[in-house]
Amino acid sequence: MAILGKDRWDEWESIYEGVDGLITLYEEDPESRGLNAYFKGFKKYTEDIFCAMDERTPIVWHNCGLTSELIKAMDGPIFPYPIESLAVLENLVGEVDYTMKVIDIAEDHGLAPEVCSIDKSALGGAVKGVVPDPLCMVFHNTPCDSQIAASQTLMELNGAPSILIDIPYLSGDREVRYVAGQLKKEIAFLEEHTGLKLSWEKLEDICNKNNEMSEYLLSWNEARRAVPCPQISKLVGLMTALMVVFSGDDMGVYIAKELMEEATARVKKGDSAVPGGNEIRAIWYQDPVWFDLSFYDWLESELNVVVPIDLFGYHAPEGFIDTSTPETMLMGLAAKYLRTLPMSRQFKGPIDQFIDDYLQIYQDFKGDFGVFAGHIACKHAWGGIGLFKEASRKAGYPLMVFEFDMFDPRITSSEALQEEFSRYVNDIVIPRMDVK
Numbered sequence: 001m002a003i004l005g006k007d008r009w010d011e012w013e014s015i016y017e018g019v020d021g022l023i024t025l026y027e028e029d030p031e032s033r034g035l036n037a038y039f040k041g042f043k044k045y046t047e048d049i050f051c052a053m054d055e056r057t058p059i060v061w062h063n064c065g066l067t068s069e070l071i072k073a074m075d076g077p078i079f080p081y082p083i084e085s086l087a088v089l090e091n092l093v094g095e096v097d098y099t100m101k102v103i104d105i106a107e108d109h110g111l112a113p114e115v116c117s118i119d120k121s122a123l124g125g126a127v128k129g130v131v132p133d134p135l136c137m138v139f140h141n142t143p144c145d146s147q148i149a150a151s152q153t154l155m156e157l158n159g160a161p162s163i164l165i166d167i168p169y170l171s172g173d174r175e176v177r178y179v180a181g182q183l184k185k186e187i188a189f190l191e192e193h194t195g196l197k198l199s200w201e202k203l204e205d206i207c208n209k210n211n212e213m214s215e216y217l218l219s220w221n222e223a224r225r226a227v228p229c230p231q232i233s234k235l236v237g238l239m240t241a242l243m244v245v246f247s248g249d250d251m252g253v254y255i256a257k258e259l260m261e262e263a264t265a266r267v268k269k270g271d272s273a274v275p276g277g278n279e280i281r282a283i284w285y286q287d288p289v290w291f292d293l294s295f296y297d298w299l300e301s302e303l304n305v306v307v308p309i310d311l312f313g314y315h316a317p318e319g320f321i322d323t324s325t326p327e328t329m330l331m332g333l334a335a336k337y338l339r340t341l342p343m344s345r346q347f348k349g350p351i352d353q354f355i356d357d358y359l360q361i362y363q364d365f366k367g368d369f370g371v372f373a374g375h376i377a378c379k380h381a382w383g384g385i386g387l388f389k390e391a392s393r394k395a396g397y398p399l400m401v402f403e404f405d406m407f408d409p410r411i412t413s414s415e416a417l418q419e420e421f422s423r424y425v426n427d428i429v430i431p432r433m434d435v436k
Contacts, residue, residue: 009130011086011098012046018093019043034235037258041242041251042093045085052079053132058194061134061160063151064118064240065142065167065344067247069210069333070186073203074196082244083154086131087121091290091407092238099291099407102128111153116377117407119150126157136193137162138186143343146377163189170349171338179334180327200326206248207321207329210336213247216256217315223263225365228277229308230266233296235259236313237288240342273306280429283367283397284310285358287375287406292414302418303425308365314357316340351384355391362397369398369429376405398432400424 019042026032026039052059057077062068068080082088090098102124103117109127111120125131137160139151148164155162165182168175187198217239224231246252272279282299284307289295299305319340321332339345346354362370370392374382381388385401392399402420404412 011090011094011125011130012049014098015086015089015094016043016046018095019046019089022093033262034231034259037255038235038238038242039093041246041255042089044251045245046089048079049081049132058135059132060190060194061137061139061154061158063122063139063147064244065140065147065337065341066138066165067244067336067341069203069206069248070183070198071138071190072248073198073200073206074190074194075199075202076194076196078194078196081132081134083122083126083131083150084118085245086125087118087407088241088290092241092293096291096409100410103408109153111149114377114379115149116144116146116375117405119146121407123150123153123157126154134158134160136160136189138165138189139163140165140167140337142167142337143341143347144378144380161189161193167337167344167348171345171353175338176331176334179337180330183330183333200329203326203329204323207323207332209250209253210248211320211323213252213256214315214319214340216253216260217319218317220256220260220263221309221313221315223260223267224308224313226267227281227366228270228272228274228279229281229306230263230271230273231259232273233284233300233305233307234288234293236307236310237284237290237293237296238312239315240312243341274300274304276304278304279306280304280425280433281366281368282307282371282400283358283362283365283369284371284373285361286311286371286373286378286381288312288373289404289414289417290406291409295414295417298414298418299421303421305421305425307371308367309361311346311357312342314342314361316345316357347378347380351387354381354384355388358388359391359395359397362395367397368433369400369424372399372401373406374401374403376403376411398428400428 019039023039026036057079059079059081060071061081061083064082064084071080087099099121103120105124105127106120107113111123141148141164165186191197242255282305288310319336322328337344346357
């Protein structure tokens with residue numbers, strides 16, 4: 001796509017063409033309302049990036065542990081850019097081969113192979129020079145050590161002014177107050193390096209939209225508890241991207257509303273994601289298969305397996321922001337970073353939070369088996385796998401455990417995953433369900 005007559009990097013062109021083609025393919029399908037909402041969001045985001053570059057809008061890099069309400073609330077033109085967005089969009093609607101190439105570039109640059117592929121792909125894109133240059137950079141040290149490693153490397157590579165905001169290990173009220181103080185430092189940094197001021201009126205409007213989006217997402221989660229599950233599996237695995245990119249703006253509200261309304265309408269009609277409604281419900285914990293979303297179609301059509309919820313799609317109820325004063329807004333945003341964002345909520349603190357959320361979700365969404373989709377770089381999760389397995393065993397929840405990489409199919413291919421799931425579902429899950 002050319003805006004103002006300018007050609008784009010091929011990587012961004014492939015994303016735009018990919019998502020535009022998907023919209024054309026699905027827009028007339030009444031069964032794809034939620035999926036279309038995501039696609040429209042991805043298309044708008046790509047167009048917004050093009051416009052920001054054309055108009056020389058100041059760009060602020062940030063990582064996926066941060067939603068961009070404070071950046072959006074500055075009182076002038078500014079564009080928040082999640083450093084992972086190019087690789088995420090390439091995986092979801094573009095060319096997966098791109099992601100593999102930039103992962104290799106990052107490792108050649110010196111980033112350790114053990115670092116998460118999403119962070120390696122962010123660095124690889126920056127080294128390759130196919131992402132917009134930042135005026136400054138804001139990073140939060142969450143949800144994991146890989147984010148910190150990549151952030152530090154990007155700071156050294158780019159040289160733009162940067163700040164690393166500390167998100168503590170625990171998530172109590174004391175920690176919320178501490179993070180609110182950190183956000184004040186973030187505001188001061190943004191004001192210094194952008195030459196803009198934070199508009200509290202604008203932030204109030206952004207937080208109100210954040211709250212509206214949270215209302216829809218909670219209702220959406222509630223609707224997906226229904227048996228049979230009313231919507232396709234792949235939708236939940238995209239919710240983290242929605243939170244990071246679209247928190248606090250009209251597009252985020254629109255996508256969340258479309259997801260909720262589609263789900264509730266299908267519940268009323270008794271619709272099912274699995275033909276015939278004879279479903280097997282998998283509670284997917286850890287990362288989704290972003291390198292091949294069609295894998296979820298295969299699960300539903302070949303094994304009658306549906307994913308009513310996963311860790312990325314779970315919206316914790318602590319995400320509402322009190323907009324009565326500037327201080328309460330900062331406290332609300334701090335609580336969101338500590339207690340709501342997927343991964344930041346589960347990965348930052350004790351393994352108890354990780355396990356407790358899983359056990360509660362399994363019960364609420366009426367699981368038939370659990371899936372520990374173990375991203376090879378998630379050392380924090382693998383470090384607690386023994387405790388996680390034991391908790392699942394005591395609860396009587398069968399748990400499938402496998403290793404893969406959500407961005408890189410060279411680690412475990414779609415075909416290998418299909419073999420693993422076929423064996424586990426047919427040999428473990430179905431016989432157990434028959435006994436019941």
